[in-house]
Amino acid sequence: MTAYLTRRFLKGLLTIFVSVTITFFILRLMPADPVLLVVDPKMGPEVQAAMKAKFGLDKPIGEQYIIFLGNLLKGDLGLSFKTRQPVMDVILSKLPWTLLLMVIVISFSMLVGVPVGVLAAKNRNKGFDRFINTFTVFSISIFIPFLSFAFLYFLAYSLKLFPTGGAYTPPPAKGMDYYIDVARHAVLPSLTLFINQVAAIILYTRNSMLDVLKEDYIRTAYSKGWNENYVTRVHGLKNAMIPTITVMGLMICSMVGGAVMTETVYAWPGVGRLIYDSVSALDYPVLQGAFLILSATVVVTSILSDLVVAWLDPRIRLG
Amino acid sequence: MEAAFLEVKNLSKHFPIGSNLFGKKSLVHAINNVSFNLYKSETLGIVGESGSGKSTLGRVILKLTEPTAGEVIYKGRNIFVGSEAQIRRDMQMVFQDPYASLNPRMKVGEAIAEPLLVHKLVSNKKQAREKVIDLLQIVGLQPEMYNNYPHEFSGGQRQRISIARALALQPRLLICDEAVSALDVSVQAQILNLFNKLKQDLDLTYLFISHDLAVIKFISTRILIMYLGEVMELATTAELFSNTLHPYTEALISAIPEPSTQRRKGRIILEGDIPSAINLPQGCKFQTRCFKAMPQCKTIHPPLLETSPNHFVRCLLYSEQKKEGIE
Numbered sequence A: 001m002t003a004y005l006t007r008r009f010l011k012g013l014l015t016i017f018v019s020v021t022i023t024f025f026i027l028r029l030m031p032a033d034p035v036l037l038v039v040d041p042k043m044g045p046e047v048q049a050a051m052k053a054k055f056g057l058d059k060p061i062g063e064q065y066i067i068f069l070g071n072l073l074k075g076d077l078g079l080s081f082k083t084r085q086p087v088m089d090v091i092l093s094k095l096p097w098t099l100l101l102m103v104i105v106i107s108f109s110m111l112v113g114v115p116v117g118v119l120a121a122k123n124r125n126k127g128f129d130r131f132i133n134t135f136t137v138f139s140i141s142i143f144i145p146f147l148s149f150a151f152l153y154f155l156a157y158s159l160k161l162f163p164t165g166g167a168y169t170p171p172p173a174k175g176m177d178y179y180i181d182v183a184r185h186a187v188l189p190s191l192t193l194f195i196n197q198v199a200a201i202i203l204y205t206r207n208s209m210l211d212v213l214k215e216d217y218i219r220t221a222y223s224k225g226w227n228e229n230y231v232t233r234v235h236g237l238k239n240a241m242i243p244t245i246t247v248m249g250l251m252i253c254s255m256v257g258g259a260v261m262t263e264t265v266y267a268w269p270g271v272g273r274l275i276y277d278s279v280s281a282l283d284y285p286v287l288q289g290a291f292l293i294l295s296a297t298v299v300v301t302s303i304l305s306d307l308v309v310a311w312l313d314p315r316i317r318l319g
Numbered sequence B: 001m002e003a004a005f006l007e008v009k010n011l012s013k014h015f016p017i018g019s020n021l022f023g024k025k026s027l028v029h030a031i032n033n034v035s036f037n038l039y040k041s042e043t044l045g046i047v048g049e050s051g052s053g054k055s056t057l058g059r060v061i062l063k064l065t066e067p068t069a070g071e072v073i074y075k076g077r078n079i080f081v082g083s084e085a086q087i088r089r090d091m092q093m094v095f096q097d098p099y100a101s102l103n104p105r106m107k108v109g110e111a112i113a114e115p116l117l118v119h120k121l122v123s124n125k126k127q128a129r130e131k132v133i134d135l136l137q138i139v140g141l142q143p144e145m146y147n148n149y150p151h152e153f154s155g156g157q158r159q160r161i162s163i164a165r166a167l168a169l170q171p172r173l174l175i176c177d178e179a180v181s182a183l184d185v186s187v188q189a190q191i192l193n194l195f196n197k198l199k200q201d202l203d204l205t206y207l208f209i210s211h212d213l214a215v216i217k218f219i220s221t222r223i224l225i226m227y228l229g230e231v232m233e234l235a236t237t238a239e240l241f242s243n244t245l246h247p248y249t250e251a252l253i254s255a256i257p258e259p260s261t262q263r264r265k266g267r268i269i270l271e272g273d274i275p276s277a278i279n280l281p282q283g284c285k286f287q288t289r290c291f292k293a294m295p296q297c298k299t300i301h302p303p304l305l306e307t308s309p310n311h312f313v314r315c316l317l318y319s320e321q322k323k324e325g326i327e
Helices: A002-028 A045-055 A061-073 A087-122 A127-141 A144-158 A176-213 A216-224 A228-256 A260-265 A271-280 A284-312 B054-061 B085-090 B108-118 B125-138 B143-147 B155-167 B185-202 B213-219 B237-242 B247-254 B316-324
Strands: B006-019 B025-038 B043-047 B069-074 B091-094 B173-177 B205-210 B222-227 B230-236 B305-308 B311-313
Touching (some): A087 A271, A127 A176, B043 B054, B043 B213, B054 B091, B054 B173, B108 B125, B108 B143, B185 B205, B230 B237
Antiparallel strands (some): B006 B069, B305 B311
């Protein structure tokens, strides 16, 4: 087990290294010159040179890369071109907002998606199942900004039920009021993402439940004398959860990278919004940091979900 | 004649399948009007090709599927009316595929203990554990296998686990649905011997479903031949093999492999496949493949006749002879 974890960890580090490298070079292939953003043409030539040197933009790309890696090992992601703050601080100030959104969306998706999926599987091809199938196709294929604008227009603008954007009403309130305020702001972005994500959970739970319920051991369980609820829960669901757990792992990965579109439309101050802003501002260091966090999450989540799946299914041997 | 242990009366099971463009549903006639008696301490073998309704029959008798029509009388009561707890306790089934019929996520000890817990035959986990260890030993497994998972066992061991699971409730009737067909021939023999030993030790009655006539001949005291959901012939094993009446039974018997290098004589090879159970043939169900078919077989559906005591056959050859009084 220790050997397995060590091996997975080292492979993970390699993955992160490759991803960081690719990010570094791809960003520099963008057809725009960040020097123009950092350096004001009105500055004197000495000041320009000094600014370039401060951000390391005066050296050739290869050397920039070596310096970047060296700093990375020291835990230094550099300074943001735009705000001149350390990248780590910028990302850490945005990450909690994205995590909040992620926890809300994933817990609700699991709480709603798994039971609905099971119910749909048990009522296959009946009215409920057909409705759910239509709903999942709809919610997987809908364009998120469209849904967001619809919510904003009807729920926020026309009915004034929810605020139109941001994570709290500035200036932040104190104590309980602050949490209530944040919760009200979180409703629409969460709902948008929930509609999109719950569909995947429902779909996977329903389909793997259909497969499992056809298995011979389900019939065996009935012949032992258990009632339908027990058979579905203990013999069915536990076996059917494995694909759902894997999907949940992938969902966590995609959401840590920030739901770029959702966060942008709702002006939610998370990582997704940060990525959007940084791309517009050619803020390389911040983008590098954001993608580093993303690849680290992918690595950690995939190790964790493999461990959970191995714990769920004794046939899977780690190693 | 002693009283029947279990009476199957006019049992039918039709499965609706899909619907065509105009919403008309088709029916699969899995079993049609099947009646027979099962006597205490006998082993009734049920033989037939794939699709003849053997497994459905077993499942309906065990109340795992509701029948379309008919009754199964057990202890003077139709099992399809009222509670199923008694039926679950007295009748258990050993299923075909020992690889698929055990929950992969459950330790085998727990899987065997489940029936004890659901029927509250034990008051706590410790008692259940002791019972399970007894059962493991009865079927020839070691007690320390309690904590292993199904994938750690061979096919034969898994089937022993399935048998232990079925025996947990001390049933009186054991329905074995192709219980050995997924196993190697050598392992088949071990399991069949285990079945025979358990029958004597525990005074069991068996309903043994198989497509393998050699297995059925070895284990059964009486044999029922099924074809397309109907009983074709029913007789004691000795009678069936010495005085075969139905052409289908003849064909099945001639198809039993013989361990001999001599050229086989008199093999009856049936043409074609078993017809679809959706569009059943007119008249006799077997007439499309029968090598003794007569013109009237296409129109007249033969009744099940008792030609000699306890020998039933469904074939016009014998009803015609009876009618015209020629031998």
